[in-house]
Amino acid sequence: MFKLADLAKNKELFSHGHRACAGCGEALGVRQIMLAAQTTGLPVVTTMCTGCLEIFSSIYPHSAWQVPMIHTAFETSASTASGVEAAYRVLRRTGRLNEEIRIIAFGGDGGTYDIGLQALSGALERRHRFLYVCTNNEAYMNTGVQRSGATMFGAETTTTPVGRKGYGKKQFEKDLTAILVAHGIPYVAQGSPSFWNDLITKMQKALDTDGPSFINVLAPCRLGWAFPPEETIELGRLAVNTLMGWVSVGMLTPEKSRVVAICAVE
Amino acid sequence: MFKLADLAKNKELFSHGHRACAGCGEALGVRQIMLAAQTTGLPVVTTMCTGCLEIFSSIYPHSAWQVPMIHTAFETSASTASGVEAAYRVLRRTGRLNEEIRIIAFGGDGGTYDIGLQALSGALERRHRFLYVCTNNEAYMNTGVQRSGATMFGAETTTTPVGRKGYGKKQFEKDLTAILVAHGIPYVAQGSPSFWNDLITKMQKALDTDGPSFINVLAPCRLGWAFPPEETIELGRLAVNTLMGWVSVGMLTPEKSRVVAICAVE
Amino acid sequence: MGKLKGWRELPCGAIITDMSAVKENKTGAWRSMRPVWNKEKCKQCLMCWIYCPDSAIVIVEGKVTGIDYDYCKGCGNCASICPAKAIVMEKERK
Amino acid sequence: MGKLKGWRELPCGAIITDMSAVKENKTGAWRSMRPVWNKEKCKQCLMCWIYCPDSAIVIVEGKVTGIDYDYCKGCGNCASICPAKAIVMEKERK
Amino acid sequence: MILAKTGNEAFAYAMKQINPDVVAAYPITPSTEIVQLFSNYVSDGEVDTEYVPVESEHSAMTACIGAAVCGCRVMTATASQGLALMHEMLFIAAGLRLPIVMAVASRSLSSPLNIHGDHSDSVASRDSGWLQFFCETVQEGYDTLIQAVKIAERANLPALVGIDGFILSHCQERIETLEDQVVRDFLGRRKPAYNLLDWRNPILVGPATLQDYYFEFKRSEIEGMNQVLPIIEEVQAEFGRIAGRKYPVLEEYRCEDAEAVVVLMGSACGTVRVAVDRMRAKGKKVGMVKLRVFRPLVHSLLKKSLVKFKKIGVMDRVDAVNSYGGPLFTEITSVLYDTDERPWVFSYVYGLGGKEFTPEDAEMVLEQVLTGKEDELVTYVGVR
Amino acid sequence: MILAKTGNEAFAYAMKQINPDVVAAYPITPSTEIVQLFSNYVSDGEVDTEYVPVESEHSAMTACIGAAVCGCRVMTATASQGLALMHEMLFIAAGLRLPIVMAVASRSLSSPLNIHGDHSDSVASRDSGWLQFFCETVQEGYDTLIQAVKIAERANLPALVGIDGFILSHCQERIETLEDQVVRDFLGRRKPAYNLLDWRNPILVGPATLQDYYFEFKRSEIEGMNQVLPIIEEVQAEFGRIAGRKYPVLEEYRCEDAEAVVVLMGSACGTVRVAVDRMRAKGKKVGMVKLRVFRPLVHSLLKKSLVKFKKIGVMDRVDAVNSYGGPLFTEITSVLYDTDERPWVFSYVYGLGGKEFTPEDAEMVLEQVLTGKEDELVTYVGVR
Amino acid sequence: MAQVLEIRWHGRGGQGAKTAALLFGEAALDTGKFIQAFPEYGPERMGAPVTAFNRLAEEPIYIHSGIKNPDIVVVLDPSLIEPAKVTEGLKENGVLLVNTVEDPGVLRQRLNLPATVRVFTVDASKIALETIGRDVPNTPMLGALARVTGVLQLEPMLEAIKDKLLTKFRGQEKLVESNLQSIRRAYEEVRGIE
């Protein structure tokens, strides 16, 4: 359990001045994660996918990131992190870098469940040591709310509109967390910024993991979920508690197991 | 249980004249699969990845395939099949095609575990109805035995050579079958041409599945596994029975469950 | 706009080196509603702080001391979440 | 080689329309060992047939009748697998 | 009908009228709306289309290929990184001679990331064997997309129809549309060169070839491209008859007695028209040559037209980063190489990453061409 | 040392001597052996390299980018479909100004699939901001790869070094190698323009840019390319001093009094040398111009050299499928556009998909150029 | 009226400035005009200041570049006036139309505008709340704009917009009616008409 007063001593590594929608759950999640990233006391280097996060945090000449950050393309957060980690290894091995650092890769659900899945899966198989955080708002928000592999059955998006024939998305969501568990990596978890303490605890565990780790962070989106700006936190809670497509028996009891157990929705 | 005498009445939809190595387990597996593909009585349309299979079955002007087959690229068997299935659907829906057909997509372990994983995962999430067969010889054989995600821990390949420092592959294999199970598709199985009856039974089940199905077929490779040509069948048996990286409690008891249960090697 | 750099002044590679420049981006301008913090009612639970997407709750030595209107976008989550109702949302003037 | 088609004779798109052309590819030439089938010993279990990667075991009305040396590559799996030892491998002449 | 439509809306509307069998696409700014709006038509049952919401553009193009080999009429839409991610599959679509039609709301390429309009994405795929059209207005986009289906199917080659990202994709303009039935009659049904689903006559698509056949297949594809120009002209003429609108492959605007002209493609042509008018009003003899068809390279038409002028500015909305001029500049000078007259040709690169290009900029370029600037190889318009 | 090495072996050997910090690569014929052999060096501890066996070429290039932004010296190898799959990331590597060096054993592009050598793969990426070298021999491949590291790092731009697939990649030739230490001294350590791992001075790499900055960033990248030629010449000169071997950017072979020359790149230059010798022996005044550096486009050197000849055949081992000539033909005619002399220039496309190109073919081409063929725009050498 | 009438809209991401511009373009089209309507080209976030544009003319419009010196500026949210520098580039004899409770005169003074600029205000938020039931000022502002420009007649415009809204709201007639009502009211209630 973390105390807020302690946490408040940490730096805001994800700074204000970013251009997320007022009340953006993704921005909030990332801010909490970057606060939590300091719990290990080690410097952090980060990568990210194209997506809302990248657009709202890094329009030249402004960077909300107060840590090193690289964005290459949409599908490439994990593969970029692979390269960064390889560089880190060789520099450490040959004595050209003396400090231990931690690497965190961010990707939206589009960049993770869909277009970036392979890069992630490959990086996990190669056992690069980094934490991958999926900021999951269950659709492609940056391009205006299209369906993603994380979008739930029946959900309306701009590519699964409700119409005279259509009733929203026709398929169930991909259970990415289960897929990650099947990769046999040492730490997999789900979280939400609405449960800050849970999320931050999981962050700490993930960063301590010797090997790849993964956290799927459910992040309510103003635009996609269409709610008034002041309801972000509440919606995040509701989403978790109603198990709407977001079912993890281990979710709020991270102590019980390093790898959360998953039961599918279907 | 199938009888060989009955099976022998089927056509050789994968014809001799192909250029696989003498004793190739992949060619054998594909031949058995194409014999089994006739058990539903429906015509079959196929796709494949670049790899040994494509090279040994389709050098212009020769096609070992006696059914429609399309090869586009290395990573694209599942995405090509997505397009074929979409075409099939619309043609059926609009009354321009009257027969039911079955679609089978082939991919090597490289084309499935690694470079084609995302195309496969996406196709499964979209619930295209096709059977995906991974002809898994646990390395990239067509290009000369490089490691793949399916290569076992410690195995020597040309990119994981044993040397003064190297001892073979440093990572465990990706458990693709488990990953497929996590996709929640209705039928997932493993098989081997050394157990022809098991494989053919699974083929029948897979083709009857309303939705995506998957069979991971372990196929000994002359070049990669470096054995005398006459030992293909025996090696396939040994690989399954010794559970060398190929562990499935459901493997030889496909009756018990539609989705095989998996226990990881690690 | 006059201070946009010319191409010869740009760094080699598309990089940002001044990570503090983001402070120029005063997102307070986005606000149409304004959170008003009531020191008296505040129980210092810091919930508003941890839940503000824009790090706009000012903390000094572990205590909330106000709101940074330069960056607060007026989303109202701090007000929603405050168990003591110490923050209320008001319309921006005009 | 004389019969290679010119570009004007090729189909539109990279396709093969004659699926029987593959029969021209007599892979029997690859063989350095030759399986010899012994009718007497054969129990007609068809194991050689299902396990031949090159469909080179000739079946007529459900029974093995010989080996198609035009395509048999001489891998020897039929011989290995035959429970009746009805197939033996011999060196190709010379 | 007269409608107000943005470029994306017009593309989606044309697609509704075309009623393709399969659309496989992936969202990307600024083309996203095209499939987004199209999926409304799908959801409302206004089209028969099977819509495949793929997980990446690589799979989008691959699924298009898979559907097109089955004889279907197939379309997609993309831009920028999406087009770049398809790169491998573009060549494959052309090699298989599949008339896939792609709507592009063109946008620059990373790095750095930029979502705005320039031609880098399409032009970087210019060797892939795709036809490429660049449109000036929303109307032209609408008309061209419909024509492209017919042209592609007659040529058995895929076609890309580009509108400038945001500048046209997000700009509402007045357009005249055709009746649904008119479009459907105009297009008829696709007559595929082969059909994978014809399982009674199995074929193998996409074999490996050795040295003995590859070049011959490629030569046959090249010939396919060589035959396209007359097809374009015929289809345009036919379209002109039903729609009353004509677009020459190459348009000369106020070129009669022009001493200097600029050649360019896309939305900036309109802006240049304004500039030409203003300069003509001042008595300056300038004109514009608008190129609608970038692939095939219409060398004979270009030569015939451009040889008439003394001074030519070639304006590229893309740079080849090769320490030489823009790609169109290179091609046009090449085309004019063996003419006796040999006009002076200058290279202008403008509007990358959506850099504003105003009538004033256009006047500046025309003025420079007119006087004959000779300092730098390439002028980068508007770069600070 | 004098060694017998295939092109792939020589590349791997050079890489061993270069001892890059990170190599991320994916196998593809005919370049596979490069990383395969290199991984032996890794396994034997002969290099410090961190070898990343990625799951695709898209990730190969991305991992290279990730490592290169950390200040590492980074290399990879690929060909054909692999290069095409990297397409998107090539532009990003250049935009980020990362001196990644890529060994390419070039090969044609699908469809149909073909594993043999032609230049389609590299040439289709010619706008990506990468330097491109094409080598004639294994020796030249070895020497160029080493030079490319230094050139790329000085230019802060990525570089591709190509040898023709199979023809060189799998051909063992006699090469002279340098001592390991000589190579390491020649290269020194990379001095990166920025370093992501310098966490005390955080930076953000690869931001989004709007219309206000993208073109300026691009302009700066373009300038990077404009500055490359002198760097190449300096590095070559320096290399020449330690190795005793010199490769001009542009080589004229028996051109003194030539009436007709051919211009080309890659392994076929050797074959053409044989043909030139034979024809010279018959008293025919022919020669060859060999181009080693395709990017940047060395327009000034090309112009200076080629303007001397009456008749030029430009030989492309790739076709642009645009119903016009090969890409090099287009560029060369463009470059010569404003010369007074204006030689006759003909386009020859040869060797696609590994189509055999013999000295007899070369003689045929030279003979044609000499007599001045004028029938077809492009001659496809050896196509049935 | 200039040969081409150029309008700039100011709103916040989510307030529908772009939609308003598009609707206005459609309405103008129906009166036989040539039109353009386009949003600011950029990544828009909810709450962030955004702009959108219109061009109207009697002749085909060829130009394809942005609008720097609008004839008319429309502001959907009064809190934007200072931060978004709404009057930047406004033509000397231009028009400023703002959704606010403030009086045109007061506004003019506060912004220190030259006499040549005409200023209009309307309480579109109130109208929206009273008619549609939510603070969606973009629709009523169409009415106010039609009035101050004079280029569109109220009734034909209502006709034109009705069509679009019926499609947009999938036939919810009541909602469409209240929207039209809001336009009518704003047309009437706009202040500053001499």
Added chain:
Amino acid sequence: MAQVLEIRWHGRGGQGAKTAALLFGEAALDTGKFIQAFPEYGPERMGAPVTAFNRLAEEPIYIHSGIKNPDIVVVLDPSLIEPAKVTEGLKENGVLLVNTVEDPGVLRQRLNLPATVRVFTVDASKIALETIGRDVPNTPMLGALARVTGVLQLEPMLEAIKDKLLTKFRGQEKLVESNLQSIRRAYEEVRGIE
């Protein structure tokens, strides 16, 4: 010897024709020659007939195209003689060297070769079995080839090959020794030397 000596190897995928050509090239290099060695360019499968090539010259070799009219043809597997058409393109005064038990004369007659072609045979498989312990005829054939071409002297060649084999077999000296032994024996035992 022609200005450039051209050799073609015939074997089966897996038999090491390519390796033999490369080793021969390396050995020739060490004697100061300019060399080329390359496999048939194509997808090779185990068992399938394959070819490989060598060029040897005193001067630098520039040509980069295939070999159609070899001076020498080497056949690693006698069962290939007919199916692989091993004599195709062989120069009129060329050399045919085959791993077989057959006598050169018999072979010449069977293949109906012109008198100008010289024929040599050696039982390399037997030699390999007796020295190396496996039927790997490619190494002994190097010895036979050196003998019939005369371009390489036995001892320097053995020296050169020893080096390569030591690397290849990671220092297994015994294996290397037996390989060298096989080369030596084939050099001696080749039949058909006049």
